[in-house]
Amino acid sequence: MLRLRWDKAREMVCEKAIEQGDPVLAAKIGGFQFRDIKPKTASEIVDIHYSYGTPSKYNPA
Numbered sequence: 001m002l003r004l005r006w007d008k009a010r011e012m013v014c015e016k017a018i019e020q021g022d023p024v025l026a027a028k029i030g031g032f033q034f035r036d037i038k039p040k041t042a043s044e045i046v047d048i049h050y051s052y053g054t055p056s057k058y059n060p061a
Helices: 002-019 023-031 038-043 048-052
Strands: none
Touching: 002 023
C-alpha cells in the first residue's frame, strides 16, 4: 500500500519538475527507489534482547 502511494507521488513530482523546466531533477527523482530495509536490519541483530531494549550482555542495563 505504501509502495503504491510512493510510486504515484514520485510520478507527480517528476511531472512537476518537467513543467518547471528541470528535466535533470525529474530524471533523478524518477530514478530514486523506495526500499524497505527491515529485512536487512533484522538480519544484523546480534542479540534479540538488544532490539527490545532489555538488558543483556550486548545491552547492559
